[in-house]
Structures are given as C-alpha cells and as structure tokens.
Amino acid sequence: xxxxxxxxxxxFQNLMENHAETSxxxxxxxxxxxxxxANKAEVMNVIKQILDEDTNFTELGFSEERGEATFEVxxxxxAFVVVSVVTVRHNHTAVDLNVxxxxxxxxxxxxxxxxxxxxxxxxxxxxxxxxxxxxxxx
Numbered sequence: 001x002x003x004x005x006x007x008x009x010x011x012f013q014n015l016m017e018n019h020a021e022t023s024x025x026x027x028x029x030x031x032x033x034x035x036x037x038a039n040k041a042e043v044m045n046v047i048k049q050i051l052d053e054d055t056n057f058t059e060l061g062f063s064e065e066r067g068e069a070t071f072e073v074x075x076x077x078x079a080f081v082v083v084s085v086v087t088v089r090h091n092h093t094a095v096d097l098n099v100x101x102x103x104x105x106x107x108x109x110x111x112x113x114x115x116x117x118x119x120x121x122x123x124x125x126x127x128x129x130x131x132x133x134x135x136x137x138x
Contacts, residue, residue, distance in 0.1 A: 019098075020113050021096070022096045022097050022098075022116060029132065030113065030116070033134075034120050034123065034131075035095075035129075035131055035134045036123065036130060037092065037093075037130050039093060040067050040087040041064060042093075043085045043127065044064045044085055046123065046127055047083055051069065056074050058071055059071045067084060067087075068083065068084055070082050076111060078101070078102040079100065079111070079115060080099070080100045080102070081098070081119070082098040083095065083096075084098070094135075095120075097116045099115055099116055100112075
C-alpha cells in the first residue's frame with residue numbers, strides 16, 4: 001500500500017471511530033500536539049476559564065499539579081474529554097486532547113476531530129501559538 005493510500009485510509013478510519021486523540025506525529029495535521037508560549041499554570045488557567053464560561057462543558061476533574069483537566073461535552077453529542085498539559089521548556093507548553101464519544105453506534109462521523117479542532121482554536125485565540133509537532137526541535 002502506498003504512503004498516500006495509507007494516509008487516506010487512516011483519515012477515513014479516524015472518521016469512523018468514536019475515540020480521537022492528538023499526538024506528536026498524527027497522520028491528520030489538525031490532530032497533532034499543539035504548543036503554546038506560556039507556562040503550565042497559564043495554560044491551565046485558560047482551560048479553567050473556558051470550562052467556566054462555556055455552558056456546553058461540565059467540568060469533571062481539574063488538577064493543575066498534574067496538568068490535567070477532564071470534562072464532559074453535551075452538544076452535538078455527549079463526549080468525555082481529557083486535556084493534558086506539559087511544560088517542555090520555559091514558556092513552551094504542549095497540549096494534547098483525548099476525546100471519547102458516548103454512542104450506540106461504533107462511529108461518530110468526525111465529531112471528535114471537530115471538537116478537538118474547535119478546542120485548539122479557542123486556545124489559539126487566548127494564548128500565543130507556537131506550532132505543532134515541535135518535540136524534535138525543543
């Protein structure tokens with residue numbers, strides 16, 4: 001199988017799963033680890049603000065020490081989200097997301113990927129964005 005066929009297959013497969021997560025070298029560029037110019041406390045503070053402001057999110061757990069926040073999303077489908085925040089260098093902080101959809105069907109037609117993208121867009125509006133997949137350069 002050629003590389004591009006593999007990439008297209010993985011993208012299609014991701015649309016059909018009820019779980020999505022970001023990673024450093026994800027096939028889908030939108031789902032790669034995002035880096036922000038802030039320390040862990042600043043990023044966690046922004047995440048806390050987002051959870052408090054958006055009535056669509058219900059906070060389930062928040063640990064600034066561990067750099068982790070968990071919350072539930074009610075619309076468009078019920079989903080469980082885990083946000084992991086790690087400072088990799090002074091004022092260089094990585095944010096990864098893990099989303100699972102509660103559904104009777106074994107697929108969600110890309111809702112999880114859209115949710116991840118929208119959360120990253122909110123963070124980009126509030127924090128200085130450095131780029132994606134930067135672990136090799138740090």
